[in-house]
Amino acid sequence: MIKAEQKPVEEILDFLDPYNKILLVGCNACVAVCHAGGEKEVGLLASALRMARKNAGKRLEILEDCSTRQCEPEFVDELGEKAGDVEAILSIACGVGVQTLAKRFPEIPVYPGVNTKFMGETEEVGVWAERCQACGNCILHLTGGICPVARCAKQLLNGPCGGSQEGNCEIKKDVPCVWQQIYDRLKAIGQLHRMEQYIPAKKWGQESRDSGPRSIVREDLKL
Amino acid sequence: MESLSPRIVAFCCDKSGYVAADMVGKLGMSLPESLEVIRVPCAGRIDAFHMLQALENGADGVLIFACHEENCQSLSGNLIVKARMGYVYGMMEKIGFERERLELCNVATNNGAKFAEAVQRKYDDLKRLGPSPLK
Numbered sequence: 001m002i003k004a005e006q007k008p009v010e011e012i013l014d015f016l017d018p019y020n021k022i023l024l025v026g027c028n029a030c031v032a033v034c035h036a037g038g039e040k041e042v043g044l045l046a047s048a049l050r051m052a053r054k055n056a057g058k059r060l061e062i063l064e065d066c067s068t069r070q071c072e073p074e075f076v077d078e079l080g081e082k083a084g085d086v087e088a089i090l091s092i093a094c095g096v097g098v099q100t101l102a103k104r105f106p107e108i109p110v111y112p113g114v115n116t117k118f119m120g121e122t123e124e125v126g127v128w129a130e131r132c133q134a135c136g137n138c139i140l141h142l143t144g145g146i147c148p149v150a151r152c153a154k155q156l157l158n159g160p161c162g163g164s165q166e167g168n169c170e171i172k173k174d175v176p177c178v179w180q181q182i183y184d185r186l187k188a189i190g191q192l193h194r195m196e197q198y199i200p201a202k203k204w205g206q207e208s209r210d211s212g213p214r215s216i217v218r219e220d221l222k223l
Numbered sequence: 224m225e226s227l228s229p230r231i232v233a234f235c236c237d238k239s240g241y242v243a244a245d246m247v248g249k250l251g252m253s254l255p256e257s258l259e260v261i262r263v264p265c266a267g268r269i270d271a272f273h274m275l276q277a278l279e280n281g282a283d284g285v286l287i288f289a290c291h292e293e294n295c296q297s298l299s300g301n302l303i304v305k306a307r308m309g310y311v312y313g314m315m316e317k318i319g320f321e322r323e324r325l326e327l328c329n330v331a332t333n334n335g336a337k338f339a340e341a342v343q344r345k346y347d348d349l350k351r352l353g354p355s356p357l358k
Contacts, residue, residue: 009314009317040270043272044270044271044272047276048317051275051320055319
């Protein structure tokens, strides 16, 4: 899922400075799971913003809402009435949600309340780690289900570099070498021969973000 | 300007702080009239949101009475609330609130006197600190 973390309150206060009435919208999907932009965080941030503004002698009225999924136009449509008389919208969904709101409400300024970080896994409560870079052509079947694109500092596709030391990456001692992990995993599942399988260079200019914004079109689903 | 009677919200764990608060009366001790006790099933149930809401709704200070560490009746509720308080302290600092307005007190069920002393100390501290910035 998409992982995000709240922007510093002072940064949010700075761009909300000109406004007296805003709509604060969270998203009950990915960002709720990482405790950055769900319903609970809407209440917490709204409270903090009101207190800060009142403390500064400048009141701020905040309408609160939380979309089921802010990246889906039909859920964003439900905000229409509330958005009717606000001066700005603060979204604490991921960057996708912010853009969906901006598209739905072209006449209202929309600001991001979180920094969208990566697609990742929950390692433990309160700890999330990057696992996918949406490179556009998955090779996890060749690497034991562990991604060297997202988890190798150099994105090497055919084994570790010379900086792999005792299972750790040279960039930081507490970062595991993903190629060591891939080797251990392939060995555990009896597919060590895959280490000898050459993985060709990725076509970054055709499959990934390097080729410009991507889209998926399913003609069978379009009405 | 000094607050005459600081309003204190005390979130009390049902397994420790609330029982201790109950004992205060039995000991013949008194508590400030401006104290508002909120009974919770476990301190771990108190969210960062509740702490900020208490302050936003007019409390000059918030006390959280939880079980002693390693003695939580729900295993780790007291540690969970402590971690959440760390987050709230960071938030309070950024929005102009003194961290003294929020405090954790670990008590046992038989700590009625300690409960009363903690509330009185916070009451005196808040009088010195002055009213909430929101007032």
